[in-house]
Amino acid sequence: MAGYIAEIAIGKHIGNGHFGDVHLATDPVHGQVAVKIIAKKNTDTPEKWAADKAEFLTEAQNLASAAHPNIVPVYHLVQSPDGLSIQYCMKYCAGGSLQVAFDTGPSTLHMVRKVGTEVLLGLGALHARGMIHRDIKPANILLDETGVARIGDFGLVTDKLIFGYADKAGYNDHLAYEVWHQGMTSTKTDIWAFGMTLYRLLHGDAWYKESNLPRLEIKNGGFCQKLKWLPHIPQRWRRAIRSMMHDDPASRSQSVGQVQAAFSGLPTDPEWVCEINGPQVNWARQQGSRTFRVEWNRTSQRKQSWRAWSEPTNGTGRNRALGGSGGEVGSVQANNDLTEFFKG
Template sequence: MNNHVANLQIGDHIGSGQFGDVHAAVDQVHGNVAVKIISQKEDQTDADWDAAKAEFLREAQYLAAAEHPNVVPVYHLGESPDGKSIRYCMKLCAGGSLQAPYEAGPMRLSQVRKAGTEVLLGLGALHARGMIHRDIKPGNILIDENGVARLGDFGLVTDELLHGYAVGAGYSDHLAFEFWEHGVTSAKSDIWALGMTLYRLLHGEAWYAESRPPRMVIADGGFRDTLKWLPHIPQRWRRAIRAMLHDDTDHRCQNVAQVQAAFAGLPVEPDWQCEVDGQQVRWRRQQGGRIIQVEWNRNSARRHDWRAWSEPVGTGRPRTLGGSNGQVGSQVAIRELEAFLRP
């Protein structure tokens, strides 16, 4: 990786990272690329900016050692001519990030397991080189032109910088218990952040937003016991994610290899397509020549109902498969749905 200002043609804004904006660009050597631009903030003194800039540039030197098929490569970096910004030139991943799928709704089990498995390979490579990602979240998982997940936007945040930027950047939901307790991060903090990311991908933004923001409760301890699960998420997935979110780092998954071992056996069938729309949750999947559908109405704590039916792909009649037989309480509805959705 070279340290210079390249002849870049900056194009459209395509995203925002923790510290700066990302633009599509054309590089004289690598062609179509992504460029992250980190600029001095309006309220930041020159002295503070110089210190932050030096830290960014110092840590960025480690990026050259992070070459891996599941890590977004950084081609070069440098300062702008006026010294007011830093530019990171990276591979442009044609599939974008997982932020948009997360915002659209819950991802399928098969999709999350594939992306999670690939991210773990990249994260393992970083940890093996003594690096910490520090910012694992849906927006920092990029999909390349071959549909492969790659970790991006890593290694640029020290513990000191986290204190100053985490809350404002929205990253604080993924900060592990030990950060709130002791102000430090480690490789095990990355495992926590990946657990949070997997939970979010499985549930989607609308469901995630129904609970109190994790940053408001993680410091109290026992956060993993507060997670609210969609009924179709299998117990093995829940146990694996809860193991990644243990407050005590001695009892959390100790390394990427442990997470990989747990991930390898996670079930993906039945692989429901789920949609959360206000107080209604719907599931859909094809089985043979029929489409199975489930609808859950969450009217209030004591007024839930659900029904399940199948429809033929071609001609034929719908078939009733189950339901709540009227209004039931939330816990009853959840137990019945779990029994139906996870046979």
């Protein structure tokens, strides 16, 4: 771990974070890297800034020790030539963050199980070193140049500033029940946030926003029983995620190893691709020479309809009806019927 050096050439801006901006940069040892720049605040005294820099250096040394294929490596900490900013130098992950996938729409079961498995491996390595991430969310899961998921942006959040950070960084939807009531984090709160991350990736931003704000619901208890599921999500996935998000840490999945054991057997077939366009939800999957489609029109709570059919992928042949509502039905019936359809 290097100390304060000033040999990094800062390039274009590639992202924003609560603690600072992220830029592409060139490092004389590691080549192309990503750099998080944390600048001195106007309100900071020279003494406070000096103390903060010393704390950042100690933290960077801790982070550099957490070497693992599913953790973004922190190479070193550098100080800008004017001494007014600190720069975390880390591996550049060319695939970007999973925030993009979340914003785009629901991810497939296969994709979520893959990245979830990789995140669990990295999280297990952190926990084995006595470290808590405290900030598991789609934006902090990065894909490297080979598509491997790596956990990033850890080590800066502490229990002391968790609420202020979470509120400003849009992270309070990922604070477990006990954090709201006790203000303390643990490896169990990382597991809770991992469960929330899986739920978000499976459903995408548009569906997620249809529910009440989690930050207003979690502290009341029983939040995992209130999750609103897309009907194609299998019951085994639902049970696994709910077990990660239990209010009582003692009743939650006990360790990353236990989560891995349950997670590894979750089904990924059939692999439906889901798209949400306002009130309409569409699914599609291909099997052999045919494409299977499902269409759910959600005009209102009382007026919904759905239909499912298969069609020849190459355009040769006839469409085959597979099911449907047979007219307008209420939202509960439509959801229940679709859930049963996808079970088959």
